[in-house]
Amino acid sequence: MMEPGYRSVSRRDSRSLVGYKHACHAMLHAPLPSSLSPFQMQMRFDGKIGFPGGFVDIRDHSLEDGLNRELAEELGCDQKLLCVTESDYRSSHATDAMPQKVVAHFYIKQLSLADLHRIEVAAVHAKDHGREVMGTIRVPLYTLRDGFGGLPAFLTNTFIGNAKEQLIYALRTLKLLSEEAIQTAISAGQEG
Numbered sequence: 069m070m071e072p073g074y075r076s077v078s079r080r081d082s083r084s085l086v087g088y089k090h091a092c093h094a095m096l097h098a099p100l101p102s103s104l105s106p107f108q109m110q111m112r113f114d115g116k117i118g119f120p121g122g123f124v125d126i127r128d129h130s131l132e133d134g135l136n137r138e139l140a141e142e143l144g145c146d147q148k149l150l151c152v153t154e155s156d157y158r159s160s161h162a163t164d165a166m167p168q169k170v171v172a173h174f175y176i177k178q179l180s181l182a183d184l185h186r187i188e189v190a191a192v193h194a195k196d197h198g199r200e201v202m203g204t205i206r207v208p209l210y211t212l213r214d215g216f217g218g219l220p221a222f223l224t225n226t227f228i229g230n231a232k233e234q235l236i237y238a239l240r241t242l243k244l245l246s247e248e249a250i251q252t253a254i255s256a257g258q259e260g
């Protein structure tokens with residue numbers, strides 16, 4: 069499933085696309101053997117939910133340098149605590165949708181629960197906190213007995229760009245939920 073207008077593109081080919089801006093976003097994740105396995109998104113200034121990150125200038129920096137700079141601004145932590153590398157890279161998708169042509173690169177960074185928690189605490193003191201970022205949030209990976217509370221309800225939020233598809237991709241690729249549970253949450257969210 070992919071948001072209409074987004075097409076998969078390789079990291080390499082994306083660099084030769086003309087007239088596209090490049091954006092990098094990262095999902096921070098602490099593996100735990102339970103459905104409470106925390107992973108993080110953020111509430112943006114525009115009321116949409118997305119991952120931390122932002123536009124990067126590929127003329128001056130590598131994708132990862134640009135992403136780490138954005139993460140430092142939005143999460144207020146230094147690179148000793150959080151440093152995304154090329155090995156965390158997962159996917160790239162290009163869109164021609166207005167107002168600008170964008171390639172969205174996506175990363176998943178696995179951390180210990182203690183470090184994820186340190187990052188959440190540091191985020192309150194970040195430069196962008198209360199300006200562009202209203203707060204970090206955790207994604208519920210469970211569904212309540214009513215069939216809607218938890219992940220299905222979370223999926224009814226409004227997401228920026230293809231962040232919802234990146235989220236679902238992450239659930240699948242990290243095998244945090246079964247395919248059936250993911251499909252059920254998506255359908256329940258659409259009906260709810």
Ligand SMILES: O=c1[nH]cnc2c1ncn2[C@@H]1O[C@H](COP(=O)(O)OP(=O)(O)O)[C@@H](O)[C@H]1O
Pocket residue numbers: 091093117118119120121122123170172200228229230231234
């Ligand atoms: O979590 C995300 N996943 C995918 N695309 C996103 C996400 N957040 C923002 N975008 C898109 O990435 C681009 C950069 O937006 P963002 O607000 O992150 O950058 P900025 O803070 O550098 O202006 C925009 O095209 C936006 O729609």
